[in-house]
Amino acid sequence: MAVTDHVDLNGFMEGVKKRNPHQPEFVQAVQEVAEDIFEFMEDKEEYHSQQILRRIAEPDRVVSFRVCWEDDAGNIRVQRGWRVQNNNAIGPYKGGIRFHPSVTESVLKFLAFEQTFKNALTGLPMGGGKGGSNFNPKGKSVREIMRFCQSFMTELYRHIGADIDVPAGDIGVGGREIGFMFGQYKRITNNFTGVLTGKGLEWGGSLIRTEATGYGAVYFLENMLATKGENLEGKTAVISGSGNVATHAAEKIVQLGGKVLTLSDSGGFIHDPDGIDQEKIDWVKTHKTHRRGRIEEYVEAFPKATFHAGKTPWGVPCDVALPCATQNELLGEDAKMLVANGCRAVSEGANMPTDLDGVHTFKHARILYAPGKASNAGGVAVSGLEMSQNSERRSWKEEELQQMLKDIMSGIHNSCIRYGDQGGGYIDYVKGANIAGFKKVADAMLAFGVV
Ligand code: NDP
Ligand code: 2IT
Numbered sequence: 001m002a003v004t005d006h007v008d009l010n011g012f013m014e015g016v017k018k019r020n021p022h023q024p025e026f027v028q029a030v031q032e033v034a035e036d037i038f039e040f041m042e043d044k045e046e047y048h049s050q051q052i053l054r055r056i057a058e059p060d061r062v063v064s065f066r067v068c069w070e071d072d073a074g075n076i077r078v079q080r081g082w083r084v085q086n087n088n089a090i091g092p093y094k095g096g097i098r099f100h101p102s103v104t105e106s107v108l109k110f111l112a113f114e115q116t117f118k119n120a121l122t123g124l125p126m127g128g129g130k131g132g133s134n135f136n137p138k139g140k141s142v143r144e145i146m147r148f149c150q151s152f153m154t155e156l157y158r159h160i161g162a163d164i165d166v167p168a169g170d171i172g173v174g175g176r177e178i179g180f181m182f183g184q185y186k187r188i189t190n191n192f193t194g195v196l197t198g199k200g201l202e203w204g205g206s207l208i209r210t211e212a213t214g215y216g217a218v219y220f221l222e223n224m225l226a227t228k229g230e231n232l233e234g235k236t237a238v239i240s241g242s243g244n245v246a247t248h249a250a251e252k253i254v255q256l257g258g259k260v261l262t263l264s265d266s267g268g269f270i271h272d273p274d275g276i277d278q279e280k281i282d283w284v285k286t287h288k289t290h291r292r293g294r295i296e297e298y299v300e301a302f303p304k305a306t307f308h309a310g311k312t313p314w315g316v317p318c319d320v321a322l323p324c325a326t327q328n329e330l331l332g333e334d335a336k337m338l339v340a341n342g343c344r345a346v347s348e349g350a351n352m353p354t355d356l357d358g359v360h361t362f363k364h365a366r367i368l369y370a371p372g373k374a375s376n377a378g379g380v381a382v383s384g385l386e387m388s389q390n391s392e393r394r395s396w397k398e399e400e401l402q403q404m405l406k407d408i409m410s411g412i413h414n415s416c417i418r419y420g421d422q423g424g425g426y427i428d429y430v431k432g433a434n435i436a437g438f439k440k441v442a443d444a445m446l447a448f449g450v451v
Pocket of ligand 2: 094095096097115118166167168169170197351376377379380381383
C-alpha cells in the first residue's frame, strides 16, 4: 500500500506544519494551494503515489548566507541573505529579491512556492525561486545600499546563472539595486549574461518591465469585469502600497477611466476623494521611490486628501480593490467590510496580501477575486520576455511587448476559467489558478521520475 493512501488534506497539512515549525507564511501558502489540489487529485492516483504536492512543497534547496558590509560611519554590519530555489521542473528558477526587515526564511519559502505556480501560469519556461535579506534599505545612503548589494552578490553569484536561476526585484529592490548587483556579478564572473531581470534599458533590460506588474494586475481585473459585461470606466478603486506595483496599477486604472481613491505605505493610507490622477501619481513616484519619503506627506502637497495613520484603506467604499503592498495586509474582517460596502472585484498586485480568512470570505461572497499568483504574474512574465531578448541579443519594440503582456494576462484568465468555472456565472479564480499552475509543474515532474 502506498504511504499516501490514507493522507487527506488535514493529514497532509499536519505534516507540512510539523516539518516547517515557526514558518506561518509558508504553511499558509501551502494550505491555500492544498485546499484546491486535494480536491483536484481525488481521482488522480499518479499525483498521489508520486507525492507530487509534497515534493513541490519541499524546496529543492534553501541557501542561507552571511552578508557583511560597512556603513558610512565605519561600523561593520551583519545581515542574513537567502535564495530559495523551490522548483525547476519547467525552467530555470526565477523570482525576485526582497530587502526588508520582515524577511525570514518562512517569507521567502512562501514566495518561492507561490512563484512556482505563478510562473507556470505565464506559459513561459520558468521555475520558481525567491531570495532576499532582512536588510532595511530605509534611511540608508546610496553608497551603503551599493556596498550591501555588492556583498550580497559576492555570495549569491555562485548559486545563480542565466540557465540556472534568474533573480529580479521585489520589495526594496528596484532598478538601482539590480544595477549594483548586476555590476558585481559581471565583475566577479567577467560574464555579461541575462542573469538578472529588471535591468536598465542600456544594459539588457526590457521595455515595460517596470510597469508590467501593476499594468498586468489591471488587465487581469478588466478581464474579470468583462465576464460580467463591465469595465473600469467610472469605477472607484482602493489601492494599498505606493511602490512599483501600486503606482503602476493606479496609472493603468486612471488610463482606463477609473478613479483611484487611496494609496498607502507602512505608516498608513491617504484618501483623496478627488481621485489620484496621473500628476499626483507622478508626485508619489518621485516622492516614494526617488526621495524615499512617506505617503503622509501627500496631504501637504494635495490638501483635500486625508491621512489615516496606522490604518489600511479597506474601509473606504469602492467598486474594485487592489492590495499592492505586502503579505497579510487584508484580513478576514477587511474582506467582510469590502464586500459589505459593495466592492465587486479584487485583483491582488502583492503576493498573498489576503489572509486565509479573507480568501474564504471573498470565495463565499462569490465576488470576482484574483489571487496574486494569477493577477500579478505580469511582472515575471515580462521578466521571462527579458530573458528571451537577452538570449536573442535583441530588444523588442514597446508595442510588441505591450501586446504580449495583454495576451499573457488574458491567457492566465482563460486558464483560471478552465479549472475554476463553478457554473452559475461564478469563477473561483483561486482554484483555477492553483490547478492550472499545479498541473503543468506536476506533469513535468512525472516525466522526470523520482528525482
Ligand atoms: P516596493 O518596494 O516598490 O513597494 C512596497 C510598498 O509596500 C511600499 O509602499 C511599502 O511601504 C509597502 N509595504 C512594504 N512592506 C509593508 C508592510 N509590512 N506594511 C505595510 N506596507 C508595506 O515593492 P513592490 O511594489 O515591488 O512590491 C509590492 C508587492 O508586490 C509585494 O508583495 C511584491 O512581492 C509584489 N510583487 C512585486 C512584483 C514586482 O515586479 N515588483 C511582481 C509581483 C508581485 P514603505 O515604503 O513604508 O515600506
Ligand atoms: O513576485 C514576483 O513575481 C516578482 N517579484 C517578480 C519576479 C521576477 O522574476 O520578475
